[in-house]
Amino acid sequence: MSTRTEIPLSELKGWLENQTAMILKPLQTMANKLLDNMRKAHNSLIEACEMLMENSRKEIEKRNMRTFKRAQALNKLAKIFLERMRQVHVPEKPCVRDFEEFVSVAQKAYAITDVDVRNWFPRISPFFIMDRGKFLKAFEEAKGSLKELTGFLTKEYVRAKTLEETFQLIDEISRLRSQLSSLEDERRKAEMEKARLEMELTQIERQRGELESVGGIAELAKINETVECLRRETAQSLKHLQKPLLKLQSLTLHGSGSLLTLEETKRLNEYLEDPFEALATENVGYPILRRILHKTARLMAEGKLKLKPDKARKAKQSIEEIVEKNSLANLHQKCVEAKTRRNKLLTSQAISEAKAEVAKLKENAENIKKRLERLESEIAAAEKAICETVEKVGNCKGLAERHILDFSGREVIIVI
Numbered sequence: 370m371s372t373r374t375e376i377p378l379s380e381l382k383g384w385l386e387n388q389t390a391m392i393l394k395p396l397q398t399m400a401n402k403l404l405d406n407m408r409k410a411h412n413s414l415i416e417a418c419e420m421l422m423e424n425s426r427k428e429i430e431k432r433n434m435r436t437f438k439r440a441q442a443l444n445k446l447a448k449i450f451l452e453r454m455r456q457v458h459v460p461e462k463p464c465v466r467d468f469e470e471f472v473s474v475a476q477k478a479y480a481i482t483d484v485d486v487r488n489w490f491p492r493i494s495p496f497f498i499m500d501r502g503k504f505l506k507a508f509e510e511a512k513g514s515l516k517e518l519t520g521f522l523t524k525e526y527v528r529a530k531t532l533e534e535t536f537q538l539i540d541e542i543s544r545l546r547s548q549l550s551s552l553e554d555e556r557r558k559a560e561m562e563k564a565r566l567e568m569e570l571t572q573i574e575r576q577r578g579e580l581e582s583v584g585g586i587a588e589l590a591k592i593n594e595t596v597e598c599l600r601r602e603t604a605q606s607l608k609h610l611q612k613p614l615l616k617l618q619s620l621t622l623h624g625s626g627s628l629l630t631l632e633e634t635k636r637l638n639e640y641l642e643d644p645f646e647a648l649a650t651e652n653v654g655y656p657i658l659r660r661i662l663h664k665t666a667r668l669m670a671e672g673k674l675k676l677k678p679d680k681a682r683k684a685k686q687s688i689e690e691i692v693e694k695n696s697l698a699n700l701h702q703k704c705v706e707a708k709t710r711r712n713k714l715l716t717s718q719a720i721s722e723a724k725a726e727v728a729k730l731k732e733n734a735e736n737i738k739k740r741l742e743r744l745e746s747e748i749a750a751a752e753k754a755i756c757e758t759v760e761k762v763g764n765c766k767g768l769a770e771r772h773i774l775d776f777s778g779r780e781v782i783i784v785i
Contacts (some may be wrong), residue, residue: 371781378546379763381783382539387776389532396529397494398464408459410507410514411475415454417507422447424500425749439493441570443500446489453478465530468522473596475515481509546785556751563744570737577730579641580723589714595707604702607644607682613665614641616674628664637661648697649704655697662688667683 376384425444427437457475460467486508489499607614612638618637621629630635634659638645651658664689670675670679674683690696716718766783 371685372474373782375782375784377784378542378673380537381781382536385532385535385539385773388779392776393529393532394622396526397463398527398548399521403514403521404460404463406506407511407514407518410511411454411457411459413507414504414511414680415451416542417504418447418451418454421497422503423449424497427471428497436496439496442489443497446485449485450482453482463526463529465526465533468518468526472515472522476519479508479512479515487491506523509517510543531776533767535772538765538772540783541767542769542783545758545762545765549664549755549762552751552758556748559744559748559751562750566737566741566744568732569740571647573730573734573737577727577734579743580730589711589720592707592714594709595644596670599707600643600702603644603648603704606641606697607687609687610665611641612680613669613674613676613684614661616676617661617665617668620668620674628667629661633657633661633664645704649703649708650704653701654695655701658697659692662692666692 422444425440425447429444433440442720448643457478458471460471486505493501614637617629618641621634621637636647636651639650640658640661648655665674666685669676671682762785766785770781770783773779
């Protein structure tokens with residue numbers, strides 16, 4: 370039956386080392402012994418390769434026709450062996466990861482060398498018998514040491530592997546906790562900066578609202594609303610004249626005898642583009658509009674400006690009301706007064722200064738909003754990273770606890 374123990378992360382490594390000393394120390398002792406044997410055997414093999422290369426070189430220098438070609442072949446083969454064996458490095462200290470990497474590299478190197486020996490040594494016979502024998506003895510001893518080390522690694526040292534992984538998991542948990550702390554600090558700083566900017570934005574919006582709700586800017590906004598209302602009212606009053614005035618403009622452009630002067634032509638274009646502005650710039654009684662409408666009525670009567678019956682009827686009625694009954698008099702006065710008032714406000718120094726201040730506040734507000742968007746992205750990224758790191762901590766913690774239970778039989782809860 371397992372016993373449950375809570376151990377703080379900061380104390381876990383020391384506790385684990387004490388608990389596993391009786392298991393790990395004998396394994397480490399045996400691993401060191403096997404590594405020493407392997408190192409000696411592999412160094413002897415390298416020396417044997419150097420011996421083959423040196424002795425074959427000496428034989429080549431003798432220029433003996435009977436041994437020359439075989440000496441060349443052995444020298445080339447010895448160089449290949451030596452280069453291959455020098456790439457195999459025996460670990461200095463027991464470590465499962467280094468063990469596994471060494472065994473993998475050494476097995477490949479020895480296996481290829483085995484193939485080369487079988488293929489080439491028979492071709493060198495009957496020469497260099499003693500040299501080849503010394504090499505083969507060193508090679509077999511190295512293979513034997515590697516086999517013994519491999520067996521130890523795959524059977525007995527597996528427990529050490531689990532322990533090493535557990536120690537690595539403890540280090541990884543500590544690293545992740547430090548990373549998590551940094552991420553939380555970054556998020557906290559970003560949230561504090563966000564709160565500060567939101568407060569600053571609120572103050573700017575309040576200042577801007579105060580500037581726009583009182584004084585000249587508020588009056589300008591009000592007169593602008595009045596102008597828009599008058600613009601719609603003017604367009605509505607002239608809506609039945611829109612079609613005939615467009616046709617009159619077409620006659621003028623195509624030189625078909627619209628009878629309009631340059632001043633009237635210009636004002637006609639203004640009425641079609643913005644009736645409010647055109648009416649607001651007329652003198653009392655809007656004389657230019659009257660002349661334009663007189664000529665429009667004449668062209669309609671002469672058949673030079675053709676409209677559908679219903680449109681012609683409504684156009685004649687509108688012309689009669691405007692020209693004969695002076696129906697636009699009140700609207701004209703309102704337009705003139707509104708335009709005059711607006712122009713006065715627009716040229717006011719106080720208004721200019723207030724508008725400049727509002728524009729500056731608006732620009733500051735936009736900049737703050739962009740910074741807030743970036744901060745929100747940073748906070749979201751930090752929160753995502755925090756969640757991922759917390760999950761990694763949980764996974765490492767769970768795996769470490771399972772490892773400890775497997776090799777010690779004790780249920781340990783790591784307190785982080």
